[in-house]
Amino acid sequence: MWVALAADAGYHSEANLKQLAERGIAAWICDNHYRSRDPRYARQAKHKTTPDTLWDKSAKENKTRCFRPQDFQLAEDHSHCLCPAGKRLYANGSNCTIGGRHAIKFCGAERDCLPCERRSQCLRKPDTTKTRQVAFFMGKRDGTQSHTERMKARIDSDTGKRMIAARFATVEPVFGNLRHNKRLTRFTLRGRQKVDAQWKLWCMMHNIEKLAHHGYAG
Structure with a gap:
């Protein structure tokens, strides 16, 4: 009998995934950003603004969030990335190590960042910071993937999407x-x-x- 474990993001941690892997348990555990990678949820924001007949579930106004690395488009050859405004950020560190992980760093040009109308969405301190910098993590430095990275690939697969979707049929x-x-x-x-x-x-x-x-x- 085949047994599989599916759980939400509250159970997603490197320690939990490591234990499951060591015990040989087939598992699909969401991370906090899996919906942003799945095109099926591209229009989910509209449901947050739909009013409820008994109680208002519309999205509350929150503090403006700065653009995150996933909002930037990394080129296939890793030579540059594009910001949400369509401007090119240039590599300023292709062989960096951050927290034991291989990272590629990019920095925007002053000619693009300084006059940009989206500075307040991109920089935490737009009045004192000239350009935006962003880093993309490419895996652990020793060449092995973390359990979190392997789980992301499993969740994003066709089988993973079916397993996660099956969780919605619950009470x-x-x-x-x-x-x-x-x-x-x-x-x-x-x-x-x-x-x-x-x-x-x-x-x-x-x-x-x-x-x-x-x-x-x-």
């Missing part, structure tokens, strides 16, 4: 919706029969909402 989203979105943190009635009836009413509301969101209403 956890129902509990999350009722507890977090609908704020069902406790029952207001007492007795098994009354609590059972109250729980079924909340579940009925959950199902009706799903039907309405999928276009069955009206």
Whole structure:
């Protein structure tokens, strides 16, 4: 009998992945950025701004986040990378070691960075920092991949995508919706029969909402 383990990003750590590998357990454990690498989730942001009929789930305004390395496009020959504004950053360190990992560093040109309208999104201190620098990690310096890097490749494979998608067919989203979105943190009635009836009413509301969101209403 084949047994596989699938888990969310809360269980993703180098130590956990190492233990699974040493025990020979087939596992697919998401990292925090796996959705950004999967084109199936490219339009997921639109759901965060869809209002709920009972409680507003729209995205709250957060502090502006600077562009991260994954927002930059690395050239195939690693000679340069392109920033979100389409400007070229030039290599200023192709054989660096950071935390035991091989890294390639790039730096923008002042003629591009100084007049750029997206400086506030790219630099933490745009008033004092002239150009943007970014580093891409290419693996461990000794030539072996970390367990995290191997798991990313496994998650991004066709099999990995199917395994992760299979996790969505669980009851956890129902509990999350009722507890977090609908704020069902406790029952207001007492007795098994009354609590059972109250729980079924909340579940009925959950199902009706799903039907309405999928276009069955009206």
